[in-house]
Amino acid sequence: xxxxxxxxxxxxxxxxxxxxxxxxxxxxxxxxxxxxxxxxxxxxxxxxxxxxxxxxxxxxxxxxxxxxxxxxxxxxxxxxxxxxxxxxxxxxxxxxxxxxxxxxxxxxxxxxxxxxxxxxxxxxxxxxxxxxxxxxxxxxxxxxxxxxxxxxxxxxxxxxxxxxxxxxxxxxxxxxxxxxxxxxxxxxxxxxxxxxxxxxxxxxxxxxxxxxxxxxxxxxxxxxxxxxxxxxxxxxxxxxxx
Amino acid sequence: xxxxxxxxxxxxxxxxxxxxxxxxxxxxxxxxxxxxxxxxxxxxxxxxxxxxxxxxxxxxxxxxxxxxxxxxxxxxxxxxxxxxxxxxxxxxxxxxxxxxxxxxxxxxxxxxxxxxxxxxxxxxxxxxxxxxxxxxxxxxxxxxxxxxxxxxxxxxxxxxxxxxxxxxxxxxxxxxxxxxxxxxxxxxxxxxxxxxxxxxxxxxxxxxxxxxxxxxxxxxxxxxxxxxxxxxxxxxxxxxxxxxxxxxxxxxxxxxxxxxxxxxxxxxxxxxxxxxxxxxxxxxxxxxxxxxxxxxxxxxxxxxxxxxxxxxxxxxxxxxxxxxxxxxxxxxxxxxxxxxxxxxxxxxxxxxxxxxxxxxxxxxxxxxxxxxxxxxxxxxxxxxxxxxxxxxxxxxxxxxxxxxxxxxxxxxxxxxxxxxxxxxxxxxxxxxxxxxxxxxxxxxxxxxxxxxxxxxxxxxxxxxxxxxxxxxxxxxxxxxxxxxxxxxxxxxxxxxxxxxxxxxxxxxxxxxxxxxxxxxxxxxxxxxxxxxxxxxxxxxxxxxxxxxxxxxxxxxxxxxxxxxxxxxxxxxxxxxxxxxxxxxxxxxxxxxxxxxxxxxxxxxxxxxxxxxxxxxxxxxxxxxxxxxxxxxxxxxxxxxxxxxxxxxxxxxxxxxxxxxxxxxxxxxx
Numbered sequence: 025x026x027x028x029x030x031x032x033x034x035x036x037x038x039x040x041x042x043x044x045x046x047x048x049x050x051x052x053x054x055x056x057x058x059x060x061x062x063x064x065x066x067x068x069x070x071x072x073x074x075x076x077x078x079x080x081x082x083x084x085x086x087x088x089x090x091x092x093x094x095x096x097x098x099x100x101x102x103x104x105x106x107x108x109x110x111x112x113x114x115x116x117x118x119x120x121x122x123x124x125x126x127x128x129x130x131x132x133x134x135x136x137x138x139x140x141x142x143x144x145x146x147x148x149x150x151x152x153x154x155x156x157x158x159x160x161x162x163x164x165x166x167x168x169x170x171x172x173x174x175x176x177x178x179x180x181x182x183x184x185x186x187x188x189x190x191x192x193x194x195x196x197x198x199x200x201x202x203x204x205x206x207x208x209x210x211x212x213x214x215x216x217x218x219x220x221x222x223x224x225x226x227x228x229x230x231x232x233x234x235x236x237x238x239x240x241x242x243x244x245x246x247x248x249x250x251x252x253x254x255x256x257x258x259x260x261x262x263x264x265x266x
Numbered sequence: 267x268x269x270x271x272x273x274x275x276x277x278x279x280x281x282x283x284x285x286x287x288x289x290x291x292x293x294x295x296x297x298x299x300x301x302x303x304x305x306x307x308x309x310x311x312x313x314x315x316x317x318x319x320x321x322x323x324x325x326x327x328x329x330x331x332x333x334x335x336x337x338x339x340x341x342x343x344x345x346x347x348x349x350x351x352x353x354x355x356x357x358x359x360x361x362x363x364x365x366x367x368x369x370x371x372x373x374x375x376x377x378x379x380x381x382x383x384x385x386x387x388x389x390x391x392x393x394x395x396x397x398x399x400x401x402x403x404x405x406x407x408x409x410x411x412x413x414x415x416x417x418x419x420x421x422x423x424x425x426x427x428x429x430x431x432x433x434x435x436x437x438x439x440x441x442x443x444x445x446x447x448x449x450x451x452x453x454x455x456x457x458x459x460x461x462x463x464x465x466x467x468x469x470x471x472x473x474x475x476x477x478x479x480x481x482x483x484x485x486x487x488x489x490x491x492x493x494x495x496x497x498x499x500x501x502x503x504x505x506x507x508x509x510x511x512x513x514x515x516x517x518x519x520x521x522x523x524x525x526x527x528x529x530x531x532x533x534x535x536x537x538x539x540x541x542x543x544x545x546x547x548x549x550x551x552x553x554x555x556x557x558x559x560x561x562x563x564x565x566x567x568x569x570x571x572x573x574x575x576x577x578x579x580x581x582x583x584x585x586x587x588x589x590x591x592x593x594x595x596x597x598x599x600x601x602x603x604x605x606x607x608x609x610x611x612x613x614x615x616x617x618x619x620x621x622x623x624x625x626x627x628x629x630x631x632x633x634x635x636x637x638x639x640x641x642x643x644x645x646x647x648x649x650x651x652x653x654x655x656x657x658x659x660x661x662x663x664x665x666x667x668x669x670x671x672x673x674x675x676x677x678x679x680x681x682x683x684x685x686x687x688x689x690x691x692x693x694x695x696x697x698x699x700x701x702x703x704x705x706x707x708x709x710x711x712x713x714x715x716x717x718x719x720x721x722x723x724x725x726x727x728x729x730x731x732x733x734x735x736x737x738x739x740x741x742x743x744x745x746x747x748x749x750x751x752x753x754x755x756x757x758x759x760x761x762x763x764x765x766x767x768x769x770x771x772x773x774x775x776x777x778x779x780x781x782x783x784x785x786x787x788x789x790x791x792x793x794x795x796x797x798x799x800x801x802x803x804x805x806x807x808x809x810x811x812x813x814x815x816x817x818x819x820x821x822x823x824x825x826x827x828x829x830x831x832x833x834x835x836x837x838x839x840x841x842x843x844x845x846x847x848x849x850x851x852x853x854x855x856x857x858x859x860x861x862x863x864x865x866x867x868x869x870x871x872x873x874x875x876x877x878x879x880x881x882x883x884x885x886x887x888x889x890x891x892x893x894x895x896x897x898x899x900x901x902x903x904x905x906x907x908x909x910x911x912x913x914x915x916x917x918x919x920x921x922x923x924x925x926x927x928x929x930x931x932x933x934x935x
Contacts, residue, residue: 053504056795089503135503172799194503214383218790221376226786228369235362260787264506 041254066166078176091131091165275449285342286311305464308457309545313570320622381531389797392833405433417860428538454541461544477750485746486517486525492665510791522735539578546570572618640728688777692749715744803919808847
């Protein structure tokens with residue numbers, strides 16, 4: 025009976041942890057970003073020099089992150105609106121508002137949560153609206169235009185911008201692991217198999233450890249064998265993605 | 267990549283292993299423990315197979331030599347299976363420990379496979395594919411001795427042995443380059459783990475064997491101590507994305523070296539060599555423990571050490587220093603017979619290392635090929651380590667503050683103390699156990715690790731100065747082995763301070779394994795995106811090139827013209843697939859290990875202008891083109907050559923991202 029309590033408790037705790045891992049939604053980066061060192065300044069931009077960029081999301085997008093530098097004293101902030109249109113001057117697909125803050129590091133990575141998700145595999149045009157009353161110079165993070173991460177085109181004032189530059193941006197999709205697994209399987213199968221093999225190996229190590237320790241302390245057998253794996257996976261997963 | 271090919275490649279790679287089990291059963295007839303037989307069989311079998319393959323290649327056609335040696339080893343493998351069935355040696359490890367060991371081995375294997383695969387398909391590293399796998403592909407397709415894929419008219423000053431094994435698996439099984447090299451690399455990684463386990467377990471116990479093997483395969487720079495300094499959260503909302511980029515950095519350091527985890531992706535020939543080396547180590551231990559088959563044991567140990575040195579020459583000085591220490595130890599104990607036997611193993615190992623074609627034999631026999639090597643004795647650098655700044659100026663570490671652009675650092679400089687605190691701790695505790703607890707079995711292990719760390723301060727490689735840092739890397743792995751042994755000693759000590767000893771042992775192992783553990787969840791992310799935008803078309807081109815007769819020489823437009831260009835993903839990395847998977851030479855010279863100057867100068871002229879004299883001198887008959895990457899000048903140059911009937915379009919890939927032209931010189935117009 026005494027051995028059963030930790031065993032049943034471990035099974036319940038491990039099951040709950042695995043369910044939490046599978047069901048809690050997190051932000052998945054659906055566009056890779058190049059090294060931070062490739063970041064360049066675009067601007068100053070303003071309500072007149074409106075920065076824009078065409079994007080081609082591979083998956084539905086719920087959030088868009090853009091590095092923005094506010095040129096005022098540290099802590100000063102500027103409300104910025106992101107509009108997503110079908111094309112420059114086209115119909116509105118989605119919108120979001122966020123605040124950019126002047127920080128010592130320079131660029132503040134501002135995340136815009138869209139009011140409706142962007143459809144995959146169709147071009148969209150995103151545009152940043154800076155209030156005309158802004159008293160600080162504003163710069164947008166940019167990068168070289170030949171990077172595969174940024175297939176679109178930079179726009180300034182609704183017209184073609186410099187052909188050798190793009191707005192540095194990151195597209196995010198909010199999704200839980202259970203619904204993400206089929207996407208990873210179809211698009212990044214080697215990565216999926218790598219994680220699976222790694223997980224099974226680590227599970228074997230800890231199950232083995234549980235059995236080794238359990239010979240002298242039976243109460244620890246199942247807690248050691250079952251709980252550390254989901255705890256470790258959850259720690260890494262939520263730290264990396266939340 | 268076909269699962270059938272992959273399975274076949276692994277079956278063929280396992281043949282030497284099982285044959286090695288048969289050899290171990292012969293030479294250690296009293297050994298009835300299955301974990302020891304299986305563990306030792308890998309290294310012994312690989313060592314024996316490599317030398318058995320490379321020796322007839324001196325005088326027999328490559329096809330006959332490869333088939334003959336495989337038949338011999340298949341017979342041994344079948345015999346081993348029959349004997350194992352008949353004798354039924356026992357698996358005397360509990361199910362809990364078995365799960366733990368196989369789980370750890372599973373993580374190590376997954377890491378090795380990902381590391382290797384990401385170097386081929388995802389641009390994580392380049393040297394395996396661009397240099398060593400290229401050589402393997404040319405060995406599988408061409409005659410013996412193989413020509414340099416980058417200087418097809420000359421023999422390269424290079425090691426051939428591990429590549430020879432990969433090429434033989436390709437020839438015998440008809441499997442692809444990736445499958446063959448992956449199979450021999452993973453087999454060797456498991457053989458290293460098993461070889462260390464069996465060697466140390468023969469001396470002490472299974473626990474010691476496990477700690478030593480774990481220390482060797484997981485040891486890395488203590489970068490995890492500075493993980494908080496890494497640029498996490500910068501310009502990406504996803505910490506996972508940035509963490510993934512830190513993977514390699516975690517297990518490599520500013521001191522020009524890396525942990526074992528990166529070795530399969532960087533240089534599979536070293537992995538094969540180390541596997542053979544631990545086969546030799548196991549046999550030497552059996553010999554010194556008083557086995558009856560002394561002569562055969564000594565001979566096979568020498569074969570393993572010879573194969574090891576032929577597969578990776580930098581392992582030889584470390585093995586010789588270790589054998590010298592062993593012989594000295596035997597002499598001190600007045601066991602003259604053992605001292606003489608160990609000395610003879612060392613001498614025979616050196617002699618046998620010269621049998622296979624490659625760098626050691628070329629240097630030893632004073633050929634023109636060998637004269638391309640240039641080493642220097644530089645005692646003024648004693649107790650220093652080369653740094654990554656020797657390779658890339660101002661290359662730095664995301665974890666620790668490093669001295670700017672300093673190409674060498676003292677053993678006791680802050681960066682070495684930060685990256686290797688556990689090495690000092692392991693060496694100090696190792697010395698303590700030797701002198702205070704009379705654990706003399708630690709001497710050879712401590713000696714080999716120390717030798718590996720000292721060599722970069724005594725010798726220089728004048729052709730590639732950073733190459734001397736390979737010793738530091740081997741030193742890191744071996745110091746991990748020593749740390750494992752020391753931790754096991756601490757764990758098994760009894761008495762009043764038992765808890766304190768155990769705490770020190772656990773701390774030591776955390777320092778050894780910390781970066782490896784921190785990097786493990788990041789490995790699969792390396793396979794996330796391919797570095798090659800037109801990978802499937804690159805493989806189509808490679809298949810087209812390989813289908814023709816071997817001996818094509820290609821100009822790749824746009825593509826590399828120097829060594830620095832070759833080991834990049836620039837121009838979508840198309841050159842790596844031409845030279846490796848396509849088994850086609852790109853005669854750009856590469857470096858001083860071939861006729862780099864002559865080839866380089868001619869290739870540059872051919873590349874810039876399609877100069878007919880240069881094209882003819884290089885024997886270029888194929889031009890591989892990525893039309894969407896061409897500059898306006900290059901496109902015009904190709905159009906002109908097509909109009910002049912010097913280029914004829916031979917092949918277009920499915921989406922038109924790659925063209926292959928036949929180049930018609932004046933001779934074959």
